[in-house]
Amino acid sequence: MASLDRxxxxxxxKAHLLGWLTxxxxxIxxxxxxxxxxxxxxxxxxxxxxxxxxxxxVGGVRITVQIRR
Structure with a gap:
């Protein structure tokens, strides 16, 4: 059963670094x-x-979806 904790x-x-670098x-x-x-x-x-x-x-927005079961 999946947790209801949101x-x-x-x-x-690294995700923050990519945003700052972009x-x-x-x-500049x-x-x-x-x-x-x-x-x-x-x-x-x-x-x-x-x-x-x-x-x-090339370094645009990346969206990651994590599905937990």
Whole structure:
């Protein structure tokens, strides 16, 4: 019989690290694109934006479902 205890189990530290890494990468990419665009380096800003979008697309949201019986 399944337990009725609905106390959430804490996430492992690796799950939090992935979220922080993704957020930090996005922030750095936005800053880099703005700085490059302000300096008149439109091609470089486009390249940095494309690489950042590809990286952030791969490291997107992951959902894990644990079914206990």
């Amino acid at each position: 106390t959430p189990t804490p996430l492992p530290s 957020a930090l990468t996005g922030l 990419a936005v800053i880099a694109v703005v700085v490059l665009a302000a300096l008149g380096q439109g091609e470089a800003a486009s390249a940095v934006g494309a690489v950042a979008a590809a990286f952030l697309g």
